[in-house]
Amino acid sequence: MTVRIQLRRRKSGAEFVHPMDPMPRTAVLAPGFQETKLAHVFPSGWNEAADHFQPASIAGPPDLLRRLARDGVRPKHSVVALVYDGQEGLTSADRELFWRTFGVPVFEELLGAGNELIAMECDAHDGLHLVGDFKDLKSGTGTCPCGNPAPRMARHRRVEELVELLV
Helix, strand or coil, X not given: CCCCCCCCCCCCCECCCCCCCCCCCEEECCCCECCCCCEEECCCCCCHHHHHHCCCEEEECHHXXXXXXXXXXXXXXXXXXXXXXXXXXXXXXXXXXXXXXXXXXXXXXXXXXXCCEEEEECCCCCCEEECHHHCCCCCCCCCCCCCCCCCXXXXXXXXXXXXXXHC
């Protein structure tokens, strides 16, 4: 008699959360995320393996997304800009470039040092909803048109606003 023991490795890295539900097949072009059935991680950026994966959506840092826009990569569903706390978020010029070249919705996500999701943009594109441990912080942006009751922060002045919320 043969006994098989299947060991499961603990997943390392943060879970990637796509702003749209259900999540489309997504190429995450940044290290430190868990790979799932729908989200494959390509830590070194766009390459042949990412192209072969045929993602409907692409998530990555704004500088990499700008390069992909110039290189002719065309997702079919959406683009998620992964912005790390302390870095500048998407500018209006970025949003215009991404819309003009990709032709799909663009969402911004604010991440902490360990890729933990702090805030994410919704379909209303009127600020970033605070998530997780940050949900209970007060925010002065009012009710979101999308109906999500989570507090929001404006896309601009992100770092200063987050510091104010934490104090």
